[in-house]
Amino acid sequence: MIRVVIIGQGLVGTHFAVGIERLKQNIILDYGVPLGRKIPIPYKNIEIVGSYDVDNEKVGKTIYDIALRVFPKEEVPETLKDIVVKRGIHLDSLKGLPFKAEGIEKGRSLREAIDQLVDEWRSLNADVFINVITTEPAEVIGSVEKIEKRIDEGKISASQAYAYAVAEYSRRVKSAVFINAIPSPIANDPGFVDLFRRNNAVVFGDDGATGATPLTADLLEHLHERNRRVLDIAQFNIGGNSDFLALDQPDRNTMKKKTKSSIVEDILGYSVPNYIRPTGYLEPLGDRKFVAMIIEYLSFNNFKDELYIVARINDSPALAGLLIDLVRLGKIALDKKAYGTIYEINAFYMKNPGPYKAKSIAKTKAYDKLLSWLRINT
Amino acid sequence: MIRVVIIGQGLVGTHFAVGIERLKQNIILDYGVPLGRKIPIPYKNIEIVGSYDVDNEKVGKTIYDIALRVFPKEEVPETLKDIVVKRGIHLDSLKGLPFKAEGIEKGRSLREAIDQLVDEWRSLNADVFINVITTEPAEVIGSVEKIEKRIDEGKISASQAYAYAVAEYSRRVKSAVFINAIPSPIANDPGFVDLFRRNNAVVFGDDGATGATPLTADLLEHLHERNRRVLDIAQFNIGGNSDFLALDQPDRNTMKKKTKSSIVEDILGYSVPNYIRPTGYLEPLGDRKFVAMIIEYLSFNNFKDELYIVARINDSPALAGLLIDLVRLGKIALDKKAYGTIYEINAFYMKNPGPYKAKSIAKTKAYDKLLSWLRINT
Amino acid sequence: MIRVVIIGQGLVGTHFAVGIERLKQNIILDYGVPLGRKIPIPYKNIEIVGSYDVDNEKVGKTIYDIALRVFPKEEVPETLKDIVVKRGIHLDSLKGLPFKAEGIEKGRSLREAIDQLVDEWRSLNADVFINVITTEPAEVIGSVEKIEKRIDEGKISASQAYAYAVAEYSRRVKSAVFINAIPSPIANDPGFVDLFRRNNAVVFGDDGATGATPLTADLLEHLHERNRRVLDIAQFNIGGNSDFLALDQPDRNTMKKKTKSSIVEDILGYSVPNYIRPTGYLEPLGDRKFVAMIIEYLSFNNFKDELYIVARINDSPALAGLLIDLVRLGKIALDKKAYGTIYEINAFYMKNPGPYKAKSIAKTKAYDKLLSWLRINT
Amino acid sequence: MIRVVIIGQGLVGTHFAVGIERLKQNIILDYGVPLGRKIPIPYKNIEIVGSYDVDNEKVGKTIYDIALRVFPKEEVPETLKDIVVKRGIHLDSLKGLPFKAEGIEKGRSLREAIDQLVDEWRSLNADVFINVITTEPAEVIGSVEKIEKRIDEGKISASQAYAYAVAEYSRRVKSAVFINAIPSPIANDPGFVDLFRRNNAVVFGDDGATGATPLTADLLEHLHERNRRVLDIAQFNIGGNSDFLALDQPDRNTMKKKTKSSIVEDILGYSVPNYIRPTGYLEPLGDRKFVAMIIEYLSFNNFKDELYIVARINDSPALAGLLIDLVRLGKIALDKKAYGTIYEINAFYMKNPGPYKAKSIAKTKAYDKLLSWLRINT
Secondary structure (H helix, E strand, O other): OEEEEEEOOOHHHHHHHHHHHHHHOOOOOOOOOOOHHHOOOOHHHEEEEEEEEOEOOOOOOEHHHHHHOOOOHHHOOHHHHHOEEEEOOOOOOOOOOOOOEOOOOOOOOHHHHHHHHHHHHHHHOOOEEEEOOOOOOOOOOOOHHHHHHHHHHOOOOHHHHHHHHHHHHHHHOOOOEEEEOOOOOOOOOHHHHHHHHHOOOEEEOOOEOOOHHHHHHHHHHHHHOOOOEEEEEEEEEEEOOHHHHHHOOHHHHHHHHHHHHHHHHHHHOOOOOEEEEEEEEOHHHOOEEEEEEEEEEEOHHHOEEEEEEEEEEEHHHHHHHHHHHHHHHHHHHHHHOOOEOOHHHHHHHEOOOOOOOOOOOOHHHHHHHHHHHOOOOO | OEEEEEEOOOHHHHHHHHHHHHHHOOOOOOOOOOOHHHOOOOHHHEEEEEEEEOEOOOOOOEHHHHHHOOOOHHHOOHHHHHOEEEEOOOOOOOOOOOOOEOOOOOOOOHHHHHHHHHHHHHHHOOOEEEEOOOOOOOOOOOOHHHHHHHHHHOOOOHHHHHHHHHHHHHHHOOOOEEEEOOOOOOOOOHHHHHHHHHOOOEEEOOOEOOOHHHHHHHHHHHHHHOOOEEEEEEEEEEEOOHHHHHHOOHHHHHHHHHHHHHHHHHHHOOOOOEEEEEEEEOHHHOOEEEEEEEEEEEOHHHOEEEEEEEEEEEHHHHHHHHHHHHHHHHHHHHHHOOOEOOHHHHHHHEOOOOOOOOOOOOHHHHHHHHHHHOOOOO | OEEEEEEOOOHHHHHHHHHHHHHHOOOOOOOOOOOHHHOOOOHHHEEEEEEEEOEOOOOOOEHHHHHHOOOOHHHOOHHHHHOEEEEOOOOOOOOOOOOOEOOOOOOOOHHHHHHHHHHHHHHHOOOEEEEOOOOOOOOOOOOHHHHHHHHHHOOOOHHHHHHHHHHHHHHHOOOOEEEEOOOOOOOOOHHHHHHHHHOOOEEEOOOEOOOHHHHHHHHHHHHHHOOOEEEEEEEEEEEOOHHHHHHOOHHHHHHHHHHHHHHHHHHHOOOOOEEEEEEEEOHHHOOEEEEEEEEEEEOHHHOEEEEEEEEEEEHHHHHHHHHHHHHHHHHHHHHOOOOEOOHHHHHHHEOOOOOOOOOOOOHHHHHHHHHHHOOOOO | OEEEEEEOOOHHHHHHHHHHHHHHOOOOOOOOOOOHHHOOOOHHHEEEEEEEEOEOOOOOOEHHHHHHOOOOHHHOOHHHHHOEEEEOOOOOOOOOOOOOEOOOOOOOOHHHHHHHHHHHHHHHOOOEEEEOOOOOOOOOOOOHHHHHHHHHHOOOOHHHHHHHHHHHHHHHOOOOEEEEOOOOOOOOOHHHHHHHHHOOOEEEOOOEOOOHHHHHHHHHHHHHOOOOEEEEEEEEEEEOOHHHHHHOOHHHHHHHHHHHHHHHHHHHOOOOOEEEEEEEEOHHHOOEEEEEEEEEEEOHHHOEEEEEEEEEEEHHHHHHHHHHHHHHHHHHHHHOOOOEEOHHHHHHHEOOOOOOOOOOOOHHHHHHHHHHHOOOOO
């Protein structure tokens, strides 16, 4: 069994929970789970054992209760009634957003809060932690020493604190995996990768590669392989889920903009004027975001071609599908004792694949590398 | 030097001629030539030595004259004044289209016409033949014997007759290359591949992979690698060049529909309801065709995503850019004595890659195979 | 009360039936009913009293049963259990489509079949007849005499036979309204308009203005009012309902193409190369069709602008919403004794507004005329 | 003759100047000039007599010189060599943008600068002033007294100072027209309208209705006339001209956002969540901006339809075409002594039609009002 803890019981966490239970009960097929049955870990081996959040509207509720806010009753598996959302670390990660939130660090030191988490996780016997909290401002810290200092001071983002806690848990209890599906740099922070390696732990990250960005990566590769000269790219994203609400704040938006636009130069080998970022919040769109994109390029004989893409993409299920793989790949990494971070996995599943300064490559090339790491023949 | 003969002095042939001369004169960069400087054959080694057509408005004119109908005067290289378009084989390939056309086979046997071509080519000392005549109805013949019989009877399409002539030229004069950039099955006809192999000749084909089809192939691969379930695909193409005019005839349209829709099942591994074909002719669009596409698929948890693509693509330059590579690859194949056809080249450059029953694969995967065949490291 | 008979219990008829019942029960709001509460006839005055079809899978069933094939059970009003679909006139209107169909004219003269319908309608005391059978080949007949002759011979389309029957019913029983929501020319046939006028009956038609065509009309007006020069228009439509299946047959497709492209010159005052027609059938799209459109035009100083429109439109509900108005407008016309046909109504609600040779105008201009006919101030 | 002064010799002013000269010389047709030959003032009656700017790169140059930066030499009329760009009022209107700018108010009072302008204009015997300076932050002042006070203090935007100067010119010299084609509220400021009326002057404004906004207005009207319920609208605009560069500054962007989104509620009669604003700057797009839009609405029976629009629009020519009309309408207004502002003109030509609190209506309805004001029968 792979015992999973969800950190951030938002839409993605809820789609993950509902989806894995429905998969286990054979109610749905495994569409959107990239590796599907190509890896020999059956879905029934995945068990959700814990869930954390800081939104007062969620803490104390079961995942079942929370899922009812999104799914029709007949689609929510009863098994989710068993998992109650516990209070986690806040560290102002929801500051400025219209939620009442509070963290277990309130009124005491962050180290004490982390100790409590580690103890809770020990009793859950957890293996894999999925970080899907709301996008927060955060930056690379750089070394284990500086991370320790920041933990002492409590000057650190929530994701970083959770990553630290998972590393601690690995040191004190058992080797574990931290999957960082949001933009905060963890797998891209040499300090954190070092910390995980030292503590026999695994980290995947950063920022799950869903939506228009991986598609853009593969489109750019397509143009690149034809030696077309890309002149400009604009990519607009607008949605109505709480992630878009959060990204309306400039410092959070910057987090996304960075992970989204780095791909262009990495893939093409030259810089291109671009405008790639989440653009706004429009409530009625809900989780089914609207993407609009233009790519202009020069073809042979200096003729200019134009490519326009419009898409409607269900944001949270796409990421939840990737997480089903990442949980299983975490288990494989633990079995292989492949501690630290693994570029071959990050390159396919993440927008900003760690380790630090690793290049983005086209996702289709990353897919080949992934299969090759897994020794799967295509 | 690689001595090239253009068969069909239409838009593609003209873009090829203008483009290669401008490349040789360093007036343009090599955007749209996929391999660019990755293969060690400089553009200046390519020399156009002959051109054939059956349209009375073109035969007897120079490529320079014809290019002036499309390009502003200052962009047409003077060197094209040296090449006069000769009359080629018609065999009703322009039947039903608003052109006055006549072939050298008129009033005598097809074999005599072919003999004349072989003699002309001998005097040109040609190496590579590019077939870019207008899309014609044609079907697989199947064996060398049957091809010979059809030649005897004159019951064969123009492309097939040209292919036969190039094979004959290879037998009688020197090994040569036939690049079939239109849908007529040549590299997909076991008979022709056999004939080329026996005669120490090379054939690439069929149907140059430009426009929306290779893009669709790579998009489908992108979805496939995420295990998304494609529900339906529609791809509309409309343009105003003479190829679209030709494709308004049902039997020619069917030729394109076949090569376009075969990719879907090959890449995804299951059949998908689809509507992929040239849709119509709209004169003011000219060579800059309009493509509109929808792809619907199931993501994780059975959520349906929708992808819409709108593109404006300059049809002829795109294919001309590929031909610059194919001419050079033809030379490499001759040097390697790789007679018959070469899947690793066809798979990337062709919509319907020969040999017969070879699978379509994503173009990005084909690109890797191509580099690997060329022993180029990525 | 307005007693309505549905002719053709397909998707549109079913959306009409389900929608009007839900409107009467205040389950839905009247979105998509253009005049809404601007005209003083409440929805509860509309009563469906009869339904006709020729598909053996439908005849004998209730509208309730048929609605269950499309709507979830909880959305289908119980009141629809009372209306059983009767067998109507076939006259090969479904020929070539994958349905088993038979008409009451089988084995006897068409006049006898029409007499039977008139008798049935007498007992239903019907006021308004909605023609929503599948698009069929049909052409203008031209005079009452010729119509009579065709009825005698049985050489007439199903819609024309129904229209004749409604005129007969008006003569023998009471003034009634025939709403022709399909392309067959009825309101555009001087013979039929004459027949209706003579018999104190009303006809609206032809071809309900839903989908991309009315939008195109208003877009063209928008460009026209800015004196922009439209260069070309292409409009692709593809869907998965049985109307698209029918339109895959060339003679039916031609019916639609005519009513769709006539608007361009009427509105702009000059002819424009265009490609406007239903393009294909793609089953998984269902009733939610995909529309893709390009309009290119010259702006000031000869600069070319480009407009691309992509839409997903639920085909049948849109027409059903218009029918709610047309039924009420039919009643108003009867009260006003406005026999024959009424351009001010057709111009807004129809793609090809009768009478014969009446011009298409922009729908927004037609809307003003409609309100003015109704003496509603804006 | 109508003697015209251009204020702001940017792209729009240059397209206006080049276009009117080419129209007068019959080199181009009057596409994009809405009223064209419907009003009896020939284009040759329009004469550009002056031009103002504050960009040091432009002041002292002729319009001919400036036009060469945008148009190929053969398209720039020689007549433009006669008009030298004079230095105008700056008042920080280009602050923060990458231009070196300076105004004639530098080193003296604003009233002295205005006096100088009035004197220059007297010698030019000007009739109509076109304000096409870069979008600047500005807000309603409200009364003539407050405007006078702001002029005394020099605390006013450049457009407002120009408007004041034109009013002064009208008082001291002759009745004149101020056409405010940018978002600064002039025709929407009761103070300015009052001032113009008192001084026998005419003002049109505000913010020329080009691009996607008037199209959106007519699309919303189209939906409104079908009683469809609009759920949400997002409209993205990105371009590479200096207006988009300016709009990247938040306070300037707000100016546009206001005039763009006010139309929604005015036309539909209810508020709709929307995201309508210039979105970003992407240099290679140049003046040919990229617009992407989504509109979702409920159709009959609660079905949701989706409309996506992608457009490439040449920004500056579109506005220049409107200005050709507005100059001539200004002359008509002067002849009619219709002082103050004229809603019937503003409603069609402006995004935010004055007077203050006047409602936006669909442009197609405004067009009818315009023709009716002009007593032109449709």
